[in-house]
Amino acid sequence: MDEKTGYTVLIVDDDPLNVKLLNVFLSKHHSVLGAYSGEEALKIMESVPVDLVILDIMMPGMDGYEVCRRIKANESTKFIPVIVVTALSSKNDRIKGIDAGADEFLVKPIDRVEVLTRVRTLLNNKHLYDELKSERDRVQSYLDIAGCIIVAFDKDGTVKLANKKCCQLLGYTEDELIGQNWVDIAVYDDEKERVSRVFERVSNGNLESVKVNENGVLTKNKEQRIIRWNNSYLKDSDGTIIGTLSSGIDVTEERLATKKLRESEHKFRLLAENANDVIWTMTKDGRFTYTSPSVSKLRGYTPEEVAKQPLEEIFPREHIEKILDAMARFHDHLKAGKRKYSETFEIEQYHKDGSRIWTEAIATPVFDEDGTFEFFLGVTRDISERKRADEEIKRYTAELTRMNEELKTLDRMKDEFISNLSHELKTPLISIKGYSELVHDEVMGPLNSRQKAAMKTVLDKYDHLSFLMDSLLYMSIVKSGKVKYRLDPVRIEDTLKKVVDYFSFRSQEKDLIMVFDFQEHLPLMKGDVEYLPYLFRSIIDNAVKFSPNGSEVLVRAFEDKDNVHVMVSDYGIGIPEHEIENIFKRFYQIDSSKSRKYGGSGMGLYVSKTIAEIHGGKIWVESSEGTGTTVHVIFPAMSRSN
Template sequence: MRTTNNKQADKALRESETKYRLIFENSPLGIFHFDKNGIVTECNESLLKILGLPKEEVIGFNMEISLRDENMRLALEAVLARKSGQYEGEYSPTTSTKITPIKADFSPNISEDGSLQGGICIIEDITKRKRAEDALQRYAEELANANEELKSLDRMKDEFLSNVSHELKTPLTCIKGYGQILSDETLGSVNDQQKKTVDTIMRNSERLRRLVDSLLYISKVQAGTIEYVFEPVQIAEITDYVVADMLPQVKEKDLTIEKYVPDSLPSINGDKDKLTDLLVNLVDNSIKFTPSGGRITVTAQEEEDNLHISVEDTGIGIPKELISNLFQRFYQIDASIRRRYGGTGVGLYISKNIVEAHNGKIWVESEEGGGTTVHVNLPK
């Protein structure tokens, strides 16, 4: 019985050795054995290909004495101390100038009686991985440089917008001032044709003022210098002013504007000038995108803890899938929209910033061809 068991054990051992030999010889990884003195005793063909060395220079190589790479020496010393060792780096054998990025795993070979027989090392050529890592690193650096350039360009653009906006303020004020003098007939009477011309100058200078103010607002937002002055304000008063102010534009496009804002609405804590800009932007958008003969409706009502303001129009509407993009800076639905209707695409971006500064909420309901309603909730 014992003889049979021994034969079975011998057979299993031979089969195991055969399997290991097949793995050893056919593995794409480099494998070598070394004794307890660090001398290489056996290696496979893959190791020779990875290191670019003939077999006679590998077998018998004394790693403990001849290793030049300090990190690999530490990995070997770990094995000789009965521990595992790892190495990763660019390895160059002492007898070759070839440099190969490798990853090496060292393991001790301990016999059944506990004595150290030496060790085994498995080496992987990581040249492709290192190239990919280097390429990724270069790409990351290029991306970081490009990002810094974009930030610099963005700062330059903001500075340019701010400077140009400030420079436009002076001549614009002058144009409006002299236009007002002509309109008031301070320098003498004007006929009806001249009156229409002056009104056109005043109306367009006011549009230009709003554009300049929008650019200045964006510059201040980007610079973090925007300031709000909060005080009790009446929404009814603000809407009265905005509707009256926008009436010339409404008439010019042959539109109708209706206002349903009770004077009895409670006051809210807000910045009067900024809330005026908010409503001007919303009404201006409605005017811009509503065809001749259309209607704009401005309403406000009290709802629990909020005042709900809405600006509704019978304009061209917006595709539902694009509504979420409307509050982005300089966003236009497409390039043709800007060419056909004008504008810079900053009105809703500014409006959103103003509403959020008042701890409110703004959203849009629209349907292509079915008009648009912009809703604003402001806390009381």
């Protein structure tokens, strides 16, 4: 059985039997759609890509002629082939169908072979058209991204193709240009006769004389522009000249600049004679033809002496290379048709006393009205002071770099010192804690209530100092890159309860109510059992610290989409809105007076943020001054199936 072609055929007929018959003929090779009125057919074509339409003429309501006209009038469907089916066979009926845009005709009764043949022929033609259109669109896209104007003409000067750059320059759309005579639409009156002769020479095979030429064009807004064209033949497969392909660049500003330059030569010389910078002109072989009098101040030579000096007497050898390179680039630009550009370079020059002077030179090529190079126009200024300043800046930069490296070394030494100090303090502190617990627990003898409370305070302060040292140690190893995490399944509510228990003495001292609100059956998360408690100790420490006596601290944990969400809320002093973005910075404290009143090192939230991010989580704060603070932390939850 033959495979289907992939084409879709739409059959439009108010008689279901006719639709069914054509479906039988065509469905073996094509996808077939049916419509039983003109309105239904047009609606289908709005939503379904159709490759060919078989259309009955005699239908109630909108007849086949009208349907065909609408298909051909629609920009998106006008190239879809339409076969008109009619029981009528008069000449007038065919003319009416052709006027409507029909591509083929079938006369009832329909012959199967004839239908298949005509459908196959039209679909083959459509396939070729689609390929051609695709290739044309591809070529057009290349032309549109080209940096120059590109236009194709036939031998009479009729526009056959115009790229986007051309349309933008002239202010016309592509549809407005295609099919128009170039001389009539885009050339101003003074140039029409000359441009017409160009097309005449091309059509006579005399391209060489006009291969490169300039002429004026007129935009849609009646603005005159000057274009430099490069022309080549367009030939058919037999080698016959069928037109011209022209690429052009807009040289209007360049021509106007040249004209103004020539018109203002007297003013130029007058200004040059009084300028502090040296103004000069130079031939393409490196000979100075004019130098302003200020050269005497710069180099100690008169303009007449400079005119006689070869380059070797003006510039050190290593700098002559820069000049020769600039001239080589000039010739490359000239070959490419580029005339509007300048070169800026720094070079040393010899002074008459034998010393060297650093100068900055700006050189621009100047062309005459015919596009022929005339000379280089340049300005040179003394930059010795700037060079000395640059050297001073380099010296300072090197010194700053050295000092920065020293600071980095000191910073590393500081981190190592903190790390070592934390370790050194840990050992005696452990002993202090051990003996304090023995005293507190009355192992070494009974205590009265005041002594008991005092020992409890000692243990509480030990915990606070231990937490501070652990934070310093953690920051030190994080910065050194030596911290190692082990992420195992963790129940976040267990961690939170342990941390809150840690603050039981302080919360009792302030008569705080610690409220837990944990969702049942929370999913597990991956966490480091050593470092995860530090995250919440910092957060809950702040909540307890800044809460007024007798208030509440709320600790919530709940499932939030694919995350475990923890919230710690207090009714304390709050945080000014403009300070919120800074509170996670290392050692940052909002107000030094508050840090003295409430205590704190500025490390806690930095540590919390670091640990949260290591766990793939995120931390943020909601707060306003005087109303309390809520800290949010979310972690990726483990899948319950795991």
